[in-house]
Amino acid sequence: MAGEARTMEYLRGHGYPVPAVEEISDDGTDLVMERIDGPSMVDYMSRRPWTIRHQGRALATLHRRLHAIAPPDFLPAAPVGAGDCFLHMDLHPLNVMIGAEGPVVIDWPNAARGDPLVDLGLAWVLMAAGEIPSNPLIAKILGRGRAALINGFLANAEADLGLLRRKLREVVGFKVGDPNMSPSEQRAMWQVVEKLEAPT
8 A cells, every 4th residue: 555655646746636645554554545526437427428438538638647747766667568658557437536626546556667558558458348238228328338438538549549459469468367357358358459450
């Protein structure tokens, strides 16, 4: 927790929207943060589906703002890709809270320095591979919403999308090693890569 608190305090000092650190225990195992009154970006979109594309653009803006901050010396190198930008390594809609003053990014234990395309690629495949209910009608509605979210995100990412697509195989190869990913999510991430790599 001490490392996560240090990361958030650094970012807050650079004007990035993270919760304020209110208290940390002497042994660094307990952390009290500012309470953010508001839903996650996912819950916000589920209640206001007409904002989905806008939220995709807002997520891309959070990425761009983060990657523009010079990473501190204490950040480790990312386990995939090489670079010198500040990365979250898990910056997707479940880790964004919509507070009274706008979006706030949480969950910083994996922060690292590296290639911003890794952060963007992780967000892309995690959004694309999330499980959708099997009910055909609900799946169709959610599938359209997910496409709008990803399109809004990529349109505002200000990245070379060709390079980003080529980076996805490396990104997914790293992410499927995460024990929190279900087998179906792992398969779905590889399907995203295979679809993009298929000849048109």
